[in-house]
Amino acid sequence: MNTLFNKNNSMRRLFLLLCIIATHVHASPSQSAVFSNLLPYAGKVSSIEPRDSKRNLEIPAVYIDQGAWHGFHLPTAVEDLGSFPGPLIIAQEYSIYFSKNVQQLTVFDEQGLQRKLSDAPQQKRYSLPNGLYQKYEWPDLKLFVELRFIDNRSASVLTEITNTTNETRRWRLQWQGQPYNAHPKLKDYQLIQSHQIQGTTSRWQLTPVENTWNLLLDDANYQIQFPRTVALKKQTHHGYLASTTLSLAPRATQKIRAIHQYFHTQTERVAHQLPISVEQRISDNERNWHLKTKDIDKTPQGRMAVKAIMTLTHNWRSKAGNILHDAVTPSVSFKWFNGVWAWDSWKQAVAIARFDQQLAKSNILAMFDYQFQKKDAVRPQDHGGLPDVIFYNKSPARGGVGGNWNERNGKPPLATWAVWHVYLSSKDIDFIKTMYPKLVAYHQWWYRNRDHNQNGLVEYGANVHPAHIKEGKPNRQAIIEAAAWESGMDNAPRFDEKDDLLVLKNINNKGELVGYSISQESIDLNAYLYAEKRWLSQMAKLLSFHEESKVWQQQAQTLVQKIQTQFFDEESGFFYDIRFNGERRTRLVEQGKGVEGWIPMWAKAATPNQARLMVERHLTNKQFATTVPFPTVSADNLSFAPARYWRGPVWLDQAWFGLKGLKNYGYHKHAKRLANQLVNHAEGVLNDGVIRENYHPLTGEGLHCNNFSWSASVLLLSYHEWLANELQ
Numbered sequence: 001m002n003t004l005f006n007k008n009n010s011m012r013r014l015f016l017l018l019c020i021i022a023t024h025v026h027a028s029p030s031q032s033a034v035f036s037n038l039l040p041y042a043g044k045v046s047s048i049e050p051r052d053s054k055r056n057l058e059i060p061a062v063y064i065d066q067g068a069w070h071g072f073h074l075p076t077a078v079e080d081l082g083s084f085p086g087p088l089i090i091a092q093e094y095s096i097y098f099s100k101n102v103q104q105l106t107v108f109d110e111q112g113l114q115r116k117l118s119d120a121p122q123q124k125r126y127s128l129p130n131g132l133y134q135k136y137e138w139p140d141l142k143l144f145v146e147l148r149f150i151d152n153r154s155a156s157v158l159t160e161i162t163n164t165t166n167e168t169r170r171w172r173l174q175w176q177g178q179p180y181n182a183h184p185k186l187k188d189y190q191l192i193q194s195h196q197i198q199g200t201t202s203r204w205q206l207t208p209v210e211n212t213w214n215l216l217l218d219d220a221n222y223q224i225q226f227p228r229t230v231a232l233k234k235q236t237h238h239g240y241l242a243s244t245t246l247s248l249a250p251r252a253t254q255k256i257r258a259i260h261q262y263f264h265t266q267t268e269r270v271a272h273q274l275p276i277s278v279e280q281r282i283s284d285n286e287r288n289w290h291l292k293t294k295d296i297d298k299t300p301q302g303r304m305a306v307k308a309i310m311t312l313t314h315n316w317r318s319k320a321g322n323i324l325h326d327a328v329t330p331s332v333s334f335k336w337f338n339g340v341w342a343w344d345s346w347k348q349a350v351a352i353a354r355f356d357q358q359l360a361k362s363n364i365l366a367m368f369d370y371q372f373q374k375k376d377a378v379r380p381q382d383h384g385g386l387p388d389v390i391f392y393n394k395s396p397a398r399g400g401v402g403g404n405w406n407e408r409n410g411k412p413p414l415a416t417w418a419v420w421h422v423y424l425s426s427k428d429i430d431f432i433k434t435m436y437p438k439l440v441a442y443h444q445w446w447y448r449n450r451d452h453n454q455n456g457l458v459e460y461g462a463n464v465h466p467a468h469i470k471e472g473k474p475n476r477q478a479i480i481e482a483a484a485w486e487s488g489m490d491n492a493p494r495f496d497e498k499d500d501l502l503v504l505k506n507i508n509n510k511g512e513l514v515g516y517s518i519s520q521e522s523i524d525l526n527a528y529l530y531a532e533k534r535w536l537s538q539m540a541k542l543l544s545f546h547e548e549s550k551v552w553q554q555q556a557q558t559l560v561q562k563i564q565t566q567f568f569d570e571e572s573g574f575f576y577d578i579r580f581n582g583e584r585r586t587r588l589v590e591q592g593k594g595v596e597g598w599i600p601m602w603a604k605a606a607t608p609n610q611a612r613l614m615v616e617r618h619l620t621n622k623q624f625a626t627t628v629p630f631p632t633v634s635a636d637n638l639s640f641a642p643a644r645y646w647r648g649p650v651w652l653d654q655a656w657f658g659l660k661g662l663k664n665y666g667y668h669k670h671a672k673r674l675a676n677q678l679v680n681h682a683e684g685v686l687n688d689g690v691i692r693e694n695y696h697p698l699t700g701e702g703l704h705c706n707n708f709s710w711s712a713s714v715l716l717l718s719y720h721e722w723l724a725n726e727l728q
Contacts, residue, residue, distance in 0.1 A: 035293060225258065334693075409486035480497055
């Protein structure tokens with residue numbers, strides 16, 4: 001390790017010298033005036049893993065940029081002022097705090113007296129899309145501190161001090177920090193394996209651990225590099241003390257920049273190269289943020305749109321471990337959401353394509369990196385299909401140590417929708433060329449592995465998996481659970497276990513088991529597949545596969561007739577799933593209405609008259625036009641439970657499908673009114689609150705996890721579709 005460090009030491013010194021003398025780029029006035037303080041980053045870190053009753057991190061939001069795996073907060077405690085609490089590190093799959101404040105700043109005057117930042121007559125702590133900032137002013141001194149990310153492993157903490165007098169003054173700046181060591185759920189485990197001071201770098205080697213449900217670490221490390229003008233020494237308990245004395249001429253300013261880096265492995269650390277000019281990288285990133293936000297208006301709705309972009313950015317992870325492309329996770333705040341889910345990725349990509357087309361493509365490719373192949377060692381019968389979720393660590397079945405990687409089931413087929421919309425934004429036909437055969441294989445998987453009776457109408461189900469076998473027989477409860485997961489609507493009433501809900505084996509023409517179906521043809525699944533056929537037809541045409549394009553059109557026409565005639569109940573005027581047993585087929589009218597019934601309008605699979613009946617009969621405040629519209633279960637359904645996950649709360653992806661469905665059939669005023677109703681009543685959306693996983697349909701209360709990516713995606717899409725230039 002010492003040899004590697006010394007080998008690159010001259011490059012690091014050159015870089016640090018350039019950092020000191022370069023001109024600082026300040027945040028743009030337009031951002032400062034309008035897009036400040038969009039998310040609640042401020043708080044005090046209380047322990048290594050402080051979580052609330054919903055398993056969210058106690059501090060509502062954490063600032064991360066450029067796909068990094070560590071993040072910071074703004075201070076509230078007096079002892080943290082001038083510093084950035086944290087960092088939070090995403091240790092492969094689980095977030096923990098490395099420290100409560102790893103670079104705590106103290107300022108001393110030339111008499112050796114501490115200049116307390118809490119006593120500054122003028123002080124300001126704020127966030128912008130491109131970083132976190134603090135300002136403190138006295139009659140004789142100005143202090144400015146900023147945190148901004150340089151790249152996907154590095155953050156910069158800049159301390160800028162200005163002598164505002166007409167005399168030369170001396171100031172001593174001191175920083176210190178100490179990591180956490182004990183983990184409350186891991187007895188006898190010590191987070192820090194070793195601590196080294198090498199030159200002006202403080203590096204902590206983390207102790208490897210494989211605790212499947214609490215902490216996973218290989219040979220990770222965290223390090224802080226100070227410039228050569230700073231003296232650095234060890235303190236007890238793996239702490240450090242850094243200090244420098246500055247002599248400032250009248251009206252002069254000096255800057256000290258420290259670089260914070262978190263690496264998952266030593267190999268990753270050695271391979272990483274910092275840019276020659278940190279200032280240039282910061283300037284480039286500021287320009288990128290300007291481009292992302294320049295066309296967004298200055299209304300509350302515009303602030304919401306920028307907050308959505310920031311939320312997606314905070315959840316962006318650069319490739320690491322078995323995540324082979326940059327991708328966006330559901331939420332850094334929630335313990336279990338640091339992986340990459342299939343249908344989350346599709347929704348996120350559609351929104352991300354509006355401000356970062358490369359990341360949108362990468363988000364899709366991260367899932368397709370694990371598309372099952374015919375020669376797959378674990379599930380060749382699922383060739384063309386995709387996992388439900390991938391993580392930094394593979395499952396034991398694939399030689400890994402992770403517990404969250406899931407191949408028990410798939411997720412709804414929305415990938416083609418995502419790819420098409422990325423193409424509309426990028427006009428990158430090479431991306432279509434790359435993705436088209438993958439999408440075709442994925443589409444065909446559904447009909448091969450989930451159409452039990454081969455009638456062209458597909459069921460949700462489960463993959464062949466050890467979790468689906470109990471005492472040598474199919475585990476009914478586990479398979480129904482996986483089928484509900486496959487729908488994405490985990491505990492929706494339509495998947496409640498009942499005697500007439502059968503578990504069916506799907507056998508191929510060779511007599512081999514290829515999967516399971518439940519005896520229920522779902523309206524949303526078949527509407528999604530109809531929409532996929534239409535987009536696949538457009539892609540084939542774009543690629544000059546004209547015969548294939550016609551075949552997709554013909555298949556779409558056949559399917560849409562089945563959707564319109566078999567799933568729609570004329571008496572109630574709504575679409576329902578179909579439960580079947582042999583030749584007997586029953587629409588689940590008695591189960592009540594669910595938001596899945598609106599998907600045919602999004603897919604353009606309903607007839608105009610069917611759409612009219614749905615709008616006239618069911619778009620009322622007693623059903624789907626609730627305070628926050630499109631609850632997952634109609635408010636007049638006997639199973640309606642407005643705070644129980646998929647049994648009543650509003651999930652914004654389903655609300656989006658409902659709103660787009662209205663627009664598709666000419667109900668523009670309805671769509672715009674309900675879109676405004678949604679953002680006006682969903683808690684925190686139009687102020688500085690976090691974007692939530694779902695919302696109470698009657699009160700607007702934010703439910704479940706914080707900083708949820710697909711909710712952010714829908715808010716951004718809704719802004720561009722209906723809310724831009726709207727008055728509050």
